[in-house]
Amino acid sequence: MTIQDLAAKYDLRLPRYTSYPTAPHFSPDVGPETYARWLSELDPATPLSLYTHVAYCEEMCWFCGCHTKIAKRYDPIADYLEAVLAEIDLIAGLLPAKMGFKFMHFGGGSPTVLKAEDFQRLITHLRARFDMLDGAEIAVEMDPRTATEDYVKAMAAVGVTRASIGVQDFDAQVQEAVHRIQPYEKVAQVIEWLRTHGITDINMDLMYGLPYQTTESIERTIDRALALKPHRVSYFGYAHVPWMRTHMKMIPEEALPSVPERWSQYLNGSKRFEHNGYVTVGLDHFAAPDDELALALNKKALHRNFQGYTTDTAPALIAFGASGIGSLPQGYVGNQGEIGAYKRTVRAGTPPITRGLEVKHEDKLRRAIIERLMCDMGVDLETVAAEYGASPADFETELSQLADLEGDGVVVRDGWRLRVTDLGRPLVRAVCAKFDKYLNVGEKRHSQAV
Incomplete structure (x- = not known):
């Protein structure tokens, strides 16, 4: 291809x-x-x-x-x-x-x-x-x-x-x-x-x-x-x-x-x-x-x-600062983005947080998989899953969804190991997306993969 x-x-x-x-x-x-x-x-x-x-x-x-x-x-x-x-x-x-x-x-x-x-x-x-x-x-x-x-x-x-x-x-x-x-x-x-x-x-x-x-x-x-x-x-x-x-x-x-x-x-x-x-x-x-x-x-x-x-x-x-996003072991927090509201909230003595997300155990596991893919262009699912007390078999559905990407030479699977090819590097986000349980592909709020 x-x-x-x-x-x-x-x-x-x-x-x-x-x-x-x-x-x-x-x-x-x-x-x-x-x-x-x-x-x-x-x-x-x-x-x-x-x-x-x-x-x-x-x-x-x-x-x-x-x-x-x-x-x-x-x-x-x-x-x-x-x-x-x-x-x-x-x-x-x-x-x-x-x-x-x-x-x-x-x-x-x-x-x-x-x-x-x-x-x-x-x-x-x-x-x-x-x-x-x-x-x-x-x-x-x-x-x-x-x-x-x-x-x-x-x-x-x-x-x-x-x-x-x-x-x-x-x-x-x-x-x-x-x-x-x-x-x-x-x-x-x-x-x-x-x-x-x-x-x-x-x-x-x-x-x-x-x-x-x-x-x-x-x-x-x-x-x-x-x-x-x-x-x-x-x-x-x-x-x-x-x-x-x-x-x-x-x-x-x-x-x-x-x-x-x-x-x-x-x-x-x-x-x-x-x-x-x-x-x-x-x-x-x-x-x-x-x-x-x-x-x-x-x-x-x-x-x-x-x-x-x-x-x-x-x-x-x-x-x-306004719109700043923080990350703690428990989850993510986002500051008020509108500057006037940000200043009023701080001056009232209240943390200017308007949104966030508590990160669950499964989120941390999926985050670790995605981070290794983004950083190393590959991941050993067995090793990462073991760190979180899980089994790589929990991701059989996601692995099956990689079939097209495998067939097109974007990613190679060897047992529980995945490796993004040099050809596939620009599309690593498409590989990561298979492990993202929150994603609706194609939403306008995201950018093009390349």
């Missing part, structure tokens, strides 16, 4: 599986009281992962699928920061003790929309409420268009160890079509500042499937990106969901690449990374051979969470 045939058959709307069960299945049954109880039940020795969502940008990129709001003045951003600081105090007070963190991640929006002194204040506040464990990583998503060397110095001064640079594409026509004008020289300058001031772990975000992109143009973008020697690159497919993000209606749909062209961009782009010595990590990440992601992959110790592929092993992820 050709690549085009596989695309036509399996390129369905599927979850990205950054969690299981996935966020669309969260419900209001989990609210502030449940979250408070879950927090109080944590073992004080549990290492934490902390995520802070800065829900503002200076202007809207039309490809953006994030929860963000445009602010032309700084006052709303400053007011939002005060609410986030109050939430940090509130949640820290619900924990059984002052706990330590191994990972601290800032996303958005644009975290660097904060003034440098306010960004420093945010990190200082978090580090006052949580102990920084040895070897902890502090990572920040950056918009290079607004970065200055003084800002980079401020980041370094409060312990930032990793920066993730949003690029998407260097082609001028593509940048104009998605409303993100960002010269190559500006990105190169920001990376030079980061390295000069000791922030040497650098990620870069690229996208395929954008308007006016071609396989040839995205290869040129990849070559220019790799000339800057990032440690990691995420290579995401653009998800065109204008029914969910109305600003995407500004993108000319007639300029979007066809499904076969998207596949070509993904496959040829992936080969470009590999040809330049990068290790393919999971579905859409590429890492230098000595990067922690590549090392974790080799040890089968790679994980996946709401930030994508990660070496983060913390059992609890606590999220701050």
